[in-house]
Amino acid sequence: QVQLVESGGGLVQAGGSLRLSCATSGLTFRDYAMAWFRQASGKEREFVATISWGGSRRSYADSAKGRFTISRDNAKNTVYLQMNSLKPEDTAVYYCAADRLDGLGSRQSYEYDYWGQGTQVTVSS
Numbered sequence: 001q002v003q004l005v006e007s008g009g010g011l012v013q014a015g016g017s018l019r020l021s022c023a024t025s026g027l028t029f030r031d032y033a034m035a036w037f038r039q040a041s042g043k044e045r046e047f048v049a050t051i052s053w054g055g056s057r058r059s060y061a062d063s064a065k066g067r068f069t070i071s072r073d074n075a076k077n078t079v080y081l082q083m084n085s086l087k088p089e090d091t092a093v094y095y096c097a098a099d100r101l102d103g104l105g106s107r108q109s110y111e112y113d114y115w116g117q118g119t120q121v122t123v124s125s
Helices: none
Strands: 003-007 008-013 018-025 032-039 045-050 058-060 068-073 078-085 091-098 121-124
Touching: 008 032, 018 032, 018 091, 032 068, 032 078, 045 068, 045 078, 058 091, 068 121, 078 091
Parallel strands: 008 121
Antiparallel strands: 003 018, 018 078, 032 045, 032 091, 045 058, 068 078, 091 121
């Protein structure tokens, strides 16, 4: 059974930082491109960042560039999202996702095979 479990969310003041983690099990982690998406209340789920299976390629949404960093540890089957300089508009439920793909993950949520349950990030002004 494949599981993706996010952690690290919480309440933080604007300008602060959080590091999200997504621990996976039940899949061959190195075979998957990984991504982070987020969904704010009343809005559609949107792409945040993706990383290739080996970690050498990364892509970010414009809203995340320069502030967020996606990384992975294939020995720990875990993907991370370091979020700095957080803004109130970053408030959302953050989801990790896995796509069995030899390359960089898609920006389209429907391309992904597996999803976590999400972790809430709230940024206060």
